[in-house]
Amino acid sequence: MSEEKILDIRDLDITFQTTAGAVHAIRDVNIDLYRGETVAIVGESGSGKSVTMRAAMGILAKNAVxxxxxxxFRYCHDDxxxxxxxxxxxxKKWIRRHINGKRIAMIFQxxxxxxxxxMQIGRQIMEGMIWHYxxxxxxxxxxAVQLLDEVGIENAEKCMKAYPHQLSGGMRQRVVIAIALACNPDLLICDEPTTALDVTIQAKIIELIRRxxxxxxxxxxxxxxxxxxxAKVADYVNVMYAGKIVEKGKSNEIFYDPRHPYTWGLLSAMPDLDTDDDRLCTIPGSPPNLLHEKAGDAFAPRNVYALAxxxxLDPPMxxxxxxxxxxxxLLDPRAPRVExxxxxxxxxxRMKKEAEQYGGEL
Known part of the structure; x- marks a missing residue:
């Protein structure tokens, strides 16, 4: 990884105007990304993960303010x-010509x-190269044939002539990755890239993206x-809740030394074969309705460790x-000590022991 920062999101704040009222979806978000680095944004549905990165691609909905x-965003011209x-x-016209697909590409879920x-698969992969270059x-x-080979599709020539419905879910996702790579972008945004796939295919797609x-x-x-x-892919992790980043750090720090009760909840809810509990832990309650902003910490109603x-007041970082x-x-020096x-x-x-067993990586 280099010390060259390619994406720098600062104090991003977004509201959506809806028929029901204003939805304050993103609240003062800061994210840094360096060349060659992998950053993860995690959180429940509706926490603002996708909206943040759609803003980075310039593809927000019309009602976004x-x-x-x-x-x-930093990049190099062809020269x-x-x-x-x-x-x-x-x-949007400038972004479409210079950024979308060409320098920032997105793999959707x-x-x-x-x-x-x-449209045949081949034409869909060729389209970006013809349009941009x-x-x-x-x-x-x-x-396009080379790209299909690169993403692990056998008989690439035959696949070029196929239509999406003729391919399996895993093959379709590989095609989407090939399209994303067609113009050799600097930044790849993977929006839940394995959600619609079965577990064995998920592992193959994650390995493919890493390679x-x-x-x-x-x-x-x-x-x-x-x-x-x-745990498998990220160098840095940003944990989001109700449109705000509530914890950020290196992967090891988030997994081995989490400090926010929401991160505790997310980690506790991960399935684990060796647990003593006979049921999965859950975070009580539901994510907040962002139409009705509450004073203080948005996570407080679900936080069993909440203070008065x-x-x-919304806590600072x-x-x-x-x-x-x-x-x-809880991290304020005046707060009671909570484990x-x-x-x-x-x-x-158990996670630490398992990581040591497999060579010290998370």
Missing amino acids: INHGNIE GTAEKVDILTKD DPMTSLDPT HTPKKEAYRK VQKERGLSVVYITHDLGVV IDDK FQITDSHCAATW MPTELKRKIE
């Missing part, structure tokens, strides 16, 4: 000259909705609620190490 913030742009200041059912059709065809990232030196952002996936101040911080009043649940402690010990 950017209250404040900026999204700086090697460096460029730095604030995505939020550019119009359901390949059937991101593939055109009326005016690649001659013969060359685009040859590159391609290594070979091409890509930066990757994973959007997921599956902490099992995060949680209902009055408390620094734990240089790379690890969490937004919970993480005993069963979670045991689970973390």
